[in-house]
Amino acid sequence: MKESPESLVVDPGLDETIKKLTPERIQQVVNHVFDKECSARLQVYVNTCVHCGLCADACHTYISRDRDPDFSPVGKVKRTIWELIKRKGKVDGQFIRMMSRIVFTECAVCRRCSMYCPFGIDIAYLLLVGRRICNLLGVVPQYLQDTTNSHAVTLNQMWVQQDEWIDTLQWQEEEAQAEIPSARIPLEKEGAEVMYSVIAPEPKILAQLLGNISQIMTVAGIDWTMPATDGWDNSNMAMYSGDFEVMGRVERLHWETAARLKVKKIVMGECGHAFRGAVYDGPRWLGWQYPPIPMVHAIQFYYDLLTSGRIKIREKYKEPITVQDPCNTVRGLGLGKKLRYIMNEMCEDFRDVTPRFEHNYCCMAGGGTINCGPPWKRSRMVSNRVKAEQLKATGASIICTPCHNCHSGIEDIVGFYKLGMHVKFISEILVEIMEIPEELKT
Amino acid sequence: MFDFSRGPLVWIAFAILFFGSIYRIISMFLLLKKDKAVLPYMNLKFGLRSLFHWIIPYGSTIMRIRPVFSLLSFVFHLCLLILPIFALGHVIMWKESFGISWWTLPEPLTIFMTFLVVITGFIFIFRRIADPTVRFVSSAKEYILLLLVIAPFITGLMAFYQLFDYKIVIIIHMWSGALWLAAIPFTWLSHMFYFPFTRAYMGCEFGFVRHSKDW
Numbered sequence: 194m195k196e197s198p199e200s201l202v203v204d205p206g207l208d209e210t211i212k213k214l215t216p217e218r219i220q221q222v223v224n225h226v227f228d229k230e231c232s233a234r235l236q237v238y239v240n241t242c243v244h245c246g247l248c249a250d251a252c253h254t255y256i257s258r259d260r261d262p263d264f265s266p267v268g269k270v271k272r273t274i275w276e277l278i279k280r281k282g283k284v285d286g287q288f289i290r291m292m293s294r295i296v297f298t299e300c301a302v303c304r305r306c307s308m309y310c311p312f313g314i315d316i317a318y319l320l321l322v323g324r325r326i327c328n329l330l331g332v333v334p335q336y337l338q339d340t341t342n343s344h345a346v347t348l349n350q351m352w353v354q355q356d357e358w359i360d361t362l363q364w365q366e367e368e369a370q371a372e373i374p375s376a377r378i379p380l381e382k383e384g385a386e387v388m389y390s391v392i393a394p395e396p397k398i399l400a401q402l403l404g405n406i407s408q409i410m411t412v413a414g415i416d417w418t419m420p421a422t423d424g425w426d427n428s429n430m431a432m433y434s435g436d437f438e439v440m441g442r443v444e445r446l447h448w449e450t451a452a453r454l455k456v457k458k459i460v461m462g463e464c465g466h467a468f469r470g471a472v473y474d475g476p477r478w479l480g481w482q483y484p485p486i487p488m489v490h491a492i493q494f495y496y497d498l499l500t501s502g503r504i505k506i507r508e509k510y511k512e513p514i515t516v517q518d519p520c521n522t523v524r525g526l527g528l529g530k531k532l533r534y535i536m537n538e539m540c541e542d543f544r545d546v547t548p549r550f551e552h553n554y555c556c557m558a559g560g561g562t563i564n565c566g567p568p569w570k571r572s573r574m575v576s577n578r579v580k581a582e583q584l585k586a587t588g589a590s591i592i593c594t595p596c597h598n599c600h601s602g603i604e605d606i607v608g609f610y611k612l613g614m615h616v617k618f619i620s621e622i623l624v625e626i627m628e629i630p631e632e633l634k635t
Numbered sequence: 636m637f638d639f640s641r642g643p644l645v646w647i648a649f650a651i652l653f654f655g656s657i658y659r660i661i662s663m664f665l666l667l668k669k670d671k672a673v674l675p676y677m678n679l680k681f682g683l684r685s686l687f688h689w690i691i692p693y694g695s696t697i698m699r700i701r702p703v704f705s706l707l708s709f710v711f712h713l714c715l716l717i718l719p720i721f722a723l724g725h726v727i728m729w730k731e732s733f734g735i736s737w738w739t740l741p742e743p744l745t746i747f748m749t750f751l752v753v754i755t756g757f758i759f760i761f762r763r764i765a766d767p768t769v770r771f772v773s774s775a776k777e778y779i780l781l782l783l784v785i786a787p788f789i790t791g792l793m794a795f796y797q798l799f800d801y802k803i804v805i806i807i808h809m810w811s812g813a814l815w816l817a818a819i820p821f822t823w824l825s826h827m828f829y830f831p832f833t834r835a836y837m838g839c840e841f842g843f844v845r846h847s848k849d850w
Contacts (some may be wrong), residue, residue, distance in 0.1 A: 233666035241829040246769040262771035309697040313837025527846035
């Protein structure tokens with residue numbers, strides 16, 4: 194096996210945990226997952242794949258790494274799942290370490306490859322099977338495991354305690370009131386039209402976004418609320434670390450909180466994977482076919498506000514701007530056209546990316562990859578040169594990213610490749626340019 | 636030997652193909668009982684929509700990214716399906732055995748299509764060797780299967796041009812064809828019958844559930 198720089202990365206989540214593995218344990222877990230959890234799709238996918246390699250053209254890691262066969266989607270499956278099947282789970286700790294590295298840090302499960310497979314094999318699903326096995330064996334990059342542990346203890350991603358949560362909301366309510374005196378962040382309002390959901394990085398490190406949404410909701414005249422209890426965070430790194438038990442707990446509490454508040458719908462902030470967890474993966478794990486309460490993603494929500502005239506643009510945003518299509522809301526929810534509508538409504542000089550919509554390149558931060566933390570940052574950056582090239586070609590100076598993972602990931606790429614661009618959420622642009630009615634100003 | 640190949644062998648091959656395929660499809664549905672997140676999300680319209688985009692030439696993005704490979708692939712598969720059913724020699728056998736008869740391909744076209752299968756088949760083998768990405772995921776099995784698939788066509792041509800001993804060539808032709816048919820349910824040649832299911836499921840995941848496209 195050739196030595197790659199990635200194989201030398203030190204991560205206690207992999208290096209220390211594999212010491213506790215026994216061959217019996219590995220085999221037991223592999224067989225359990227293969228036979229009990231994912232039998233039909235795994236079987237059919239593995240038997241249908243003709244090893245044609247057409248999926249390679251889809252993968253940003255493969256393209257960015259000068260078409261290294263190790264990094265093609267099918268190449269990753271060969272090095273992990275095929276090998277486990279061939280050896281019937283009789284592999285050692287070093288193999289599990291390598292597999293954990295591949296499935297967690299070299300694939301963002303963005304599902305672009307699944308659109309390039311002529312048979313529609315869900316390659317990202319096969320990599321997620323690998324993650325599930327690594328999770329059950331406890332071999333998960335340490336930073337990612339930490340976010341999962343946080344979910345397990347606090348039911349949010351960043352160890353935010355209830356008092357900190359309420360305190361942050363009240364602080365941001367005051368911030369919003371500096372702009373619009375009547376702005377509120379209504380807590381625990383039963384029967385409200387909308388429950389607004391955020392992910393833990395908002396109260397923890399991007400609190401101004403909470404102030405922004407308070408201004409937007411006030412101007413748009415939305416009857417909304419946020420919970421004061423746990424259940425406000427629907428980000429779900431457990432979904433990506435393969436800890437489906439914790440994933441289920443997080444999603445169940447989130448939906449139960451919305452049900453307790455008797456809201457008509459949930460509006461999900463600008464985050465893609467949280468939407469995926471809440472609407473797709475969470476309910477499926479819990480045995481619900483569909484979510485019990487409608488959930489609307491921020492892109493859809495802002496689109497509705499702009500088309501209905503509830504938010505009017507005072508003056509269009511001037512700087513040249515481009516956009517990132519997040520996997521989980523464009524490939525995963527078909528919101529690409531609505532996102533373009535928002536961009537053109539808000540901005541004077543919108544410069545689109547190529548490829549775009551469903552075919553956009555991943556940010557290489559989603560799917561839990563950015564949560565694998567600093568040890569893997571360099572690898573992530575090398576894996577997404579193509580994104581830097583794509584963004585640079587637009588000639589824009591601002592990148593609008595309606596997703597938290599894309600936001601952080603693209604910020605990293607801008608820094609690493611010295612693109613000299615800035616990254617913004619839709620809401621950050623919207624509060625700058627929306628019209629605040631006179632009656633709200635006093 | 637000839638009589639055996641002409642008679643029972645073909646029957647055995649077809650039986651393996653038929654029952655093997657049914658077995659694989661039934662076992663897939665049985666396994667779906669454990670994999671519960673599939674059937675509730677299937678929808679005929681979106682399944683067919685995806686299938687449609689992927690069976691018409693250049694209906695999907697990857698086919699436009701790889702125009703030559705797509706063309707070769709369509710030619711290969713079309714000839715592969717049409718020839719065994721409509722080649723003159725085969726139609727005569729159908730008629731002798733079952734008394735059923737249908738339209739046959741003109742001989743020059745048959746020969747031309749057979750050459751196409753063999754040539755594209757060798758191009759696929761060459762591609763597997765020459766492209767490092769494909770070579771990385773190709774084991775001996777991949778090459779053997781490809782050779783097995785084109786073997787009846789090579790021997791068919793040899794029989795037509797009366798190269799070597801006709802009797803021996805035709806026996807190899809029958810055996811390779813029989814092996815090929817029998818291998819379908821138990822190798823990745825099973826994409827022949829799994830393809831509509833996997834494609835439709837993906838079409839539904841993208842279209843029905845996620846309101847987006849998968850081509």
